Amino acid sequence: MMNTKSTKCIARLLLIALFFAFENFFSQYNGAVGINTSSPNSNSVLDIVSGNKNKGILIPRLTENQRNAIVINSATDDGLTVYNTTEDCLNYWSLADNEWKSVCGQIGKSVFTIDCANTKANGTYVEGKTLNTSHYLTVTVNVTKKGNYTITGTTSNGYNFYGTGVFLSTGVQTVQVQGQGTPSVVQSDTVQLFANGVSVSCTPAVTVNVLSAAGTYSISCGSATVNGVYTKGVALGAGNTITLSVTVTALGSYSITTNTVDGISFSGSGTFTSTGNQNVTLSGTGTPTSTADKVMTITSNSADGASTCNVTVVMTIPVKKVLHIGNETVYGYSAFTGPSRSLMDSQTNFGTTASSVVKSGGYTHTSLGASPTSAALLAALNNKPDLVIIGYSYTPTALEASYIANYLNKKGVVIAFQDEASSSQNMMRAIFSDPTISANAGAGAGSVYALTNTNDPILNGPFGDVRGKNWGEDASGTINVTGLTSGFIPFSYAQPINSTTSRTGITGLRHSSLNFIWFGDGGFLSNENANGNQYTSNTIEPFVAPSSGGYFPVEKSTYGYAGNGYAAGSMQVQNSIIFANALAWAIKQAETNGINTP
Known part of the structure; x- marks a missing residue:
């Protein structure tokens, strides 16, 4: 039988031996436990020391x-x-x-994927030229977890990309990853991307073309062509380019870029392989953030330090609300019907195609007819149409004229064609705030009026230059306005070129500060041919916009009664061109300085 006392004694001896054997590893002092220390920190419950300074601690x-x-x-x-x-x-x-x-941050490390197809290198990369702030990757990512991120891009050609930050929200985002270093040789480099240290396999690969030293060349902005349609909120695509003429005098690489204006920019690079005149294409990128036309400053890397120049990108004007007042007949008096309406709605003239003369989203049309009540007119104007077009046979009262004047003073836009004296007088007195202005009936059907040589957008616009040419009176009598002393730009006077009867006053004008155009003929837009072809009469229907040309406005080639040395039909009139130019001006005003302009 085993001796119990002996066994307990042996156990105590073993424990004492173990204690002395491990006393260099474990110690306890003042309630603190130490590992590899005999004097653990009294402010800790556990103090661990790496004896050889070469080990750490692992937690779960x-x-x-x-x-x-x-x-x-x-x-x-x-x-x-x-x-x-x-x-x-x-x-x-x-x-x-x-x-x-x-402990890496309150929201930790992010989780995201990189969209390689929408990732690209920005800037021009030239052999031996150190990268700067213009050299970076635009990386599109889809963040599924908020947090810190690190994105790197490496090449084997002396330069790399690095960017770090915090994603504060999930979803698709775009970040810039800055470049650094100096390209060593001329070649096409594949950029290897890493997302939070993990290699990303990109198809298609993100590439950078490293160019040779710059050539010597000059650029000609005067002959530059801006291609494509530009619409607020719509990203630029392959068709949005600038074709630029250059003259090369020494071979080498080229890099031509623009500044960024309202979210868009253009760039092009490559190597000239021949000297002489040639074209370079700059590709657009970005999304326009406003409808304002954009003046792009073009800069080149020509070895001769060529100066910069400017090119204007014309933006598409959004859809405009048009209120028509006048007879809704085939003649198109108010432009609600007839060839004048077809001219407005034609993509050839006002559209979103690359070939549209004026880049425009078009119009929504509302008509009050020829005889709206004062209440109906007021309600319609209070609805803030972008543009009001007035034609035969609307005759506003003094009260209605005051409503129109108030609309103009709120930056509304009005194009008015009138041929009744008292209502024309009401309009002019209300708009110019002058009770002394008079309006009187003048010459009759077939009268032809010379246009001034004023360089005004109505007379010299996108649809043609009609300065010094003529417009023609329709079937009724022209209104002559007298008593105007200031605040207007005259387009035509009261004296017809085909009459010897002396007449005074103004028959066409634009207000100097309000968005108001006026001609003293209610039938200015008249043409009963639905196809817009020239009507056969020399004394009525002076408007021409043939459907065969997309309702593009052209002059009426035979017009006017005989008189003052002119044979019947020997004159040309430009009514449709004037109207189209007026529309182009009007919708631009409505967009940039109109009643609905923010």
Whole structure:
């Protein structure tokens, strides 16, 4: 039988021996436990020392899913710590916020994918030229978890890209990753992308063309052509380019860029292989943020230090609301019907195609007819149409004229064609705030009036230059306005070129500060031919816009009664061209300085 006392004694001796054997590893002092130290820090419950200064401490390593599977006891687990292998960072449980926190940042490392197809290198890369702030990657990412990110792009040609930051929201985003270094040789480089240290396989690959030293060449902005349609909020595509004429005097690379204006820019690069005159294409990128035309400053890397120049990108004008007042007949008096309406709605004239004369979203049309009540007129104007077109046979009262004047003073736009004296007088007195203005009936059907040589957008616009040419009176009598002293730009006077009867006054004008155009003929837009072809009469229907040309406005080639040395039909009139130019001006005013302009 074993001796119990002997056994206990042996056990005590073994424990004492173990204690002395491990006393260099474990110690306890003042309530603190030390490992590899005989004097643990009194402010800690555990003080671990690496004896050879070559080891660390490992705490439980869990994936994020494993960490999330822990059933938290709120009363006891505040400060529970693990190493998150998914995030590659220490995490601890916060009782105050009731969530896992990351010591790498309050929201930890992000999770995202890179959209290689929408990732590209910006700037021009030249052999031996150090990268600067214009050299960067535009990287499109889809963030599925907020947090810190690091994106790198490496090449084997002496330069790389690096960017870091924080994604504060999920979803598709675009970031810039700055370039650094100096390209060593002329070649096409593939950029290897890394997302948070993980290699990204890109198809198609992100590439950079490194060019040779710059050639010597001059650029000609005067002959530049802006191609494509530009619409607010619509990203530029392959058709949005600038074709630029250059003259090359020494071979080498070229890099031609523009500044960024309202979200868009253009650039082109390559190598000249021959001298002489040639064209370079600059490709557009970005999304326009406004409808204002954009003046792009073009800069080149020509070895002779060529100066900059400017090219204007014309933006598409959004859809405009048009209020028509006048007879709704085939003649098109108010432009609600007839060839004048067809001219307005033609994509040839006002459209979103590359060949449209004026880039415009078009119009929505509303008509009040020829005899609206004062209440109906007021209600329609209070609805803030962008543009009002007035034609035969609307005759506004003094009250209605005051409504129109008030609309103009609120930056509305009015194009008015009138041939009744008292209502024309009402309009002029209200708009010019002058009770002394008079309006009187003048010459009759077939009268032809000379246009001034004023360089005004109505007389010299996108549809033609009619300065010094003529417009023609329709079937009724022209209105002559007298008493105007200032505040207007005259387009035509009261004296017909085909009459010897002396007449005075103004028959066509534009207000100097209000958006108002007026001609003293209610039938200015008249043409009963639905196809817009020239009507056979020499004394009526002076408007021409043939459907065969997309209702593009042209002069009426035979017009006017005989008189003052002119044979019948020997004159040409430009009514349709004037109207089209007026529309182009009107919708531009409505967009930039109109009643609905923000």
